[in-house]
Amino acid sequence: MARKDFTPRITAFVCNWCTYAGADLAGTTRLKYPASVRVIRVPCSGRIDPLFILKAFEKGADAVLVSGCHPGDCHYISGNYYARRRWAVFAKYLEFLGLSPDRLFFTWVSASEARKWADVVEEITGRVKKAGPLRDFAEMSPVRLIEGGTRNE
Amino acid sequence: MSEALRQKAAALIGSSAVRVVVGYREGRRPDLPVPHFAHSVGEASQFILTRHCRGGLAFFARREAAKAPAAFVSTAEDVRALRILVQEKQVPAENVRVIAFEHRGGGVTILPGERLEEFAGLRAPVPDESTSDTLARLRAMTPAQRWRFWRREFDKCVRCYACRQACPMCYCEECIAEKNLPQWIEVSPRARGNFAWNLIRAWHLAGRCVECGACERACPQGIRLMPLNRMLADEIASAFGYSPGAGSVEEAAFFATFKDSDSEDFILKK
Numbered sequence: 001m002a003r004k005d006f007t008p009r010i011t012a013f014v015c016n017w018c019t020y021a022g023a024d025l026a027g028t029t030r031l032k033y034p035a036s037v038r039v040i041r042v043p044c045s046g047r048i049d050p051l052f053i054l055k056a057f058e059k060g061a062d063a064v065l066v067s068g069c070h071p072g073d074c075h076y077i078s079g080n081y082y083a084r085r086r087w088a089v090f091a092k093y094l095e096f097l098g099l100s101p102d103r104l105f106f107t108w109v110s111a112s113e114a115r116k117w118a119d120v121v122e123e124i125t126g127r128v129k130k131a132g133p134l135r136d137f138a139e140m141s142p143v144r145l146i147e148g149g150t151r152n153e
Numbered sequence: 154m155s156e157a158l159r160q161k162a163a164a165l166i167g168s169s170a171v172r173v174v175v176g177y178r179e180g181r182r183p184d185l186p187v188p189h190f191a192h193s194v195g196e197a198s199q200f201i202l203t204r205h206c207r208g209g210l211a212f213f214a215r216r217e218a219a220k221a222p223a224a225f226v227s228t229a230e231d232v233r234a235l236r237i238l239v240q241e242k243q244v245p246a247e248n249v250r251v252i253a254f255e256h257r258g259g260g261v262t263i264l265p266g267e268r269l270e271e272f273a274g275l276r277a278p279v280p281d282e283s284t285s286d287t288l289a290r291l292r293a294m295t296p297a298q299r300w301r302f303w304r305r306e307f308d309k310c311v312r313c314y315a316c317r318q319a320c321p322m323c324y325c326e327e328c329i330a331e332k333n334l335p336q337w338i339e340v341s342p343r344a345r346g347n348f349a350w351n352l353i354r355a356w357h358l359a360g361r362c363v364e365c366g367a368c369e370r371a372c373p374q375g376i377r378l379m380p381l382n383r384m385l386a387d388e389i390a391s392a393f394g395y396s397p398g399a400g401s402v403e404e405a406a407f408f409a410t411f412k413d414s415d416s417e418d419f420i421l422k423k
């Protein structure tokens with residue numbers, strides 16, 4: 001696929017109370033940003049298990065974005081603090097396993113930060129575009145998609 | 154040393170301080186001692202303690218010490234494992250006694266101390282040469298090279314889960330690898346499932362691995378597991394100043410707590 005035609009598929013795990021509302025606001029205020037991101041709403045950023053991130057990559061995401069409430073703003077008081085500690089280590093871990101840092105992004109976006117959400121999506125879309133499609137997981141797939149979308153060995 | 158151990162064990166059982174002492178007895182080969190559970194003073198006479206006792210008995214803590222007091226013949230790594238099990242509320246501290254020993258000059262020495270509280274400040278052992286060499290080599294590589302390295306390593310995996318079974322800290326009654334609704338980790342021993350399994354195994358030990366090396370020794374395929382464990386431990390030590398099993402037994406486990414001042418370097422600047 002030619003680089004310029006490449007639209008990245010970015011899976012975004014966002015918390016219900018801040019980032020999802022922020023992304024929603026971006027929509028209702030008609031902000032323009034790349035349609036590269038698929039949003040998955042979870043109750044809290046503390047709910048995001050690293051397995052979600054792994055699964056997204058396995059299923060063909062070119063990058064994953066994880067976003068929640070700013071520290072101090074968590075609807076459940078402290079969920080994002082637990083999450084922050086987990087991600088700090090997990091980000092380094094994936095880098096050590098050999099995943100490029102341009103594939104996994106973390107950010108805080110509050111319910112009022114529609115502009116920030118649009119900017120974040122814009123920026124990471126640009127970075128992922130430059131990096132190209134993520135082949136690392138596709139190459140290790142034991143099943144291949146055949147025409148018609150059925151899975152076969 | 155075996156005699157000193159037998160006396161200690163007999164005293165613990167004789168005084169009813171514990172219900173069982175978990176230690177080693179002779180196996181079919183002299184270099185492979187097997188676990189031994191002494192419930193009576195008589196049974197305590199079968200204990201041995203030799204340079205071949207390599208630890209791992211903390212594995213039995215949840216079974217033996219959850220409801221009644223038990224004593225464990227323990228390496229320093231076992232002691233740390235027991236301390237973490239207490240921090241994770243798997244066994245109550247008052248149920249655990251240890252008979253700690255260390256390998257010294259080709260022999261074995263019993264260490265003073267019996268309660269977990271007395272063993273604060275124990276640190277992970279210095280990694281062996283092959284682990285630290287591999288780590289240094291990996292850190293010098295580009296991400297793409299590291300990815301290839303781990304792909305090659307994990308390709309060897311036959312998914313026997315010996316690494317998990319040997320681990321004193323892998324105690325989930327139903328492992329994520331066996332859950333199939335939804336299925337998080339593909340079960341066939343091929344690249345994708347192997348990658349997911351090996352990634353998650355080490356990840357689930359982040360902040361709790363005692364670096365006893367049991368996983369790597371148990372692996373029939375010789376997969377380099379310790380560099381992964383070590384990398385996570387290094388990261389947690391350098392970024393958070395945390396050393397698993399060293400703090401108070403009342404302290405929360407690493408990922409079960411947080412600090413306002415935790416690092417945020419990885420958050421996208423905008």
